[in-house]
Amino acid sequence: MTGLTQRRREPGEQPRSTDGGPAHLDLDDLETRARSALPAEVFDYYAGGADAEVTLGEAPQAWRSWRLRPRVLRGVDHADLTTTLLGTPAATPVGVAPWAYQGMAHPDGELATARAAAGAGALLTVSTSATHTVEEVASASAGAPAWFQLYRQHSPVHTDDLARRAGAAGYRALVLTVDLPVLGRRRRDLRNDFALPAGLRMANQPAPGGAPAEPGPPWTAADIGRFADLSGLPVVVKGVLRGDDALACVRAGASAVWVSTHGGRQVDLVVPSAHALPEVVDAVLGEPGPDGADVEVYVDGGVRSGTDALVALALGARAVFVGRPTVWGLATGGAAGVRAVLDGLSAELAHAMLLCGVASPADAGPDLLVRSGWLPR
Numbered sequence: 001m002t003g004l005t006q007r008r009r010e011p012g013e014q015p016r017s018t019d020g021g022p023a024h025l026d027l028d029d030l031e032t033r034a035r036s037a038l039p040a041e042v043f044d045y046y047a048g049g050a051d052a053e054v055t056l057g058e059a060p061q062a063w064r065s066w067r068l069r070p071r072v073l074r075g076v077d078h079a080d081l082t083t084t085l086l087g088t089p090a091a092t093p094v095g096v097a098p099w100a101y102q103g104m105a106h107p108d109g110e111l112a113t114a115r116a117a118a119g120a121g122a123l124l125t126v127s128t129s130a131t132h133t134v135e136e137v138a139s140a141s142a143g144a145p146a147w148f149q150l151y152r153q154h155s156p157v158h159t160d161d162l163a164r165r166a167g168a169a170g171y172r173a174l175v176l177t178v179d180l181p182v183l184g185r186r187r188r189d190l191r192n193d194f195a196l197p198a199g200l201r202m203a204n205q206p207a208p209g210g211a212p213a214e215p216g217p218p219w220t221a222a223d224i225g226r227f228a229d230l231s232g233l234p235v236v237v238k239g240v241l242r243g244d245d246a247l248a249c250v251r252a253g254a255s256a257v258w259v260s261t262h263g264g265r266q267v268d269l270v271v272p273s274a275h276a277l278p279e280v281v282d283a284v285l286g287e288p289g290p291d292g293a294d295v296e297v298y299v300d301g302g303v304r305s306g307t308d309a310l311v312a313l314a315l316g317a318r319a320v321f322v323g324r325p326t327v328w329g330l331a332t333g334g335a336a337g338v339r340a341v342l343d344g345l346s347a348e349l350a351h352a353m354l355l356c357g358v359a360s361p362a363d364a365g366p367d368l369l370v371r372s373g374w375l376p377r
């Protein structure tokens with residue numbers, strides 16, 4: 001439970017929420033500090049998007065094109081953030097999106113992020129392009145639930161091996177990222193002639209240093225069932241922006257779909273996640289997954305506050321994931337930095353839920369929202 005109640009602070013005590021999280025999470029300040037802490041081309045790789053970065057810039061704004069309609073007189077005196085994701089319990093519906101090459105942000109890389117997520121009770125998604133192995137990150141999670149994100153490798157044997165290892169290492173789901181058949185055109189990286197630092201460990205994709213790895217052949221719908229069988233794990237398809245694609249994923253055996261623009265890093269001018277989400281939710285609403293349970297929908301992209309997260313839950317997402325905020329947390333404070341971001345966002349979400357009369361993530365629904373006519377769309 002992450003209820004917020006007021007308590008008088010001791011003289012000299014820093015403001016904190018009652019659950020120990022920061023009283024105020026300033027992600028803009030964190031990003032500024034990360035920019036100073038990182039080499040300029042590494043910061044650009046993490047921060048940047050595709051082409052003119054229109055999608056990147058629109059993502060946070062898109063959540064803010066909705067307005068909340070708080071419920072009052074409902075007797076909601078605390079907000080319980082606990083949920084289940086594909087049957088796995090989580091303390092919060094705010095999870096960590098997979099992001100690559102974390103060893104450039106902090107020497108402990110994915111191990112630090114894993115410890116932070118475990119401490120926060122937040123679901124962790126580990127990228128194929130990690131600087132620690134599938135197994136090393138699983139053991140840093142110390143039994144806390146995590147998912148493994150799979151990119152197809154050039155060698156089919158290698159891809160199959162990663163899927164099997166994820167199952168054997170105790171990950172709870174396999175996330176197939178389908179929006180990266182090739183790398184997007186990232187102007188900042190082209191301008192910087194960005195190359196991965198020499199010696200950066202490509203733990204799951206042994207390759208010489210240089211430009212970020214190119215993926216193997218694109219996924220097809222037939223891969224969904226095949227990789228569920230190979231890994232023994234439920235499959236989540238990440239990078240879906242259309243209802244028809246979402247339904248095709250479900251019919252092919254996906255247990256969940258994850259609405260995402262890949263942080264605006266792949267195709268520019270794509271529909272923001274906040275606007276694609278309702279179409280995807282409508283398309284798969286009530287559809288059973290392979291185990292008969294309802295298919296779940298998740299979302300990421302530009303979620304920067306508790307109210308953004310509440311809008312996403314109200315639109316039908318079961319969980320929201322954050323990428324860059326955790327990058328800035330890791331770069332500036334290692335595991336503690338990531339933990340502060342996750343706790344801060346969850347505390348903000350709990351606060352927004354209380355103020356809107358929402359007792360739990362499942363209690364959030366479209367009645368909470370209106371698209372305001374006077375706002376620019």
Ligand SMILES: Cc1cc2nc3c(=O)[nH]c(=O)nc-3n(C[C@H](O)[C@H](O)[C@H](O)COP(=O)(O)O)c2cc1C
Nearest residue numbers: 046097098099100127177262263301302322323324
């Ligand atoms: C630096 C960086 C690396 C990423 N690497 C991966 C990856 O390896 N696999 C993947 O599925 N998505 C990857 N993503 C996309 C994220 O999972 C997520 O979709 C996106 O960051 C969410 O948007 P946000 O950063 O605005 O929160 C990456 C994103 C960033 C910023």
Ligand SMILES: CCCCCCC(=O)C(=O)O
Nearest residue numbers: 100151212213214215265
């Ligand atoms: C095998 C593909 C590597 C992709 C690099 C990581 C990534 O997803 C990104 O957005 O950057």
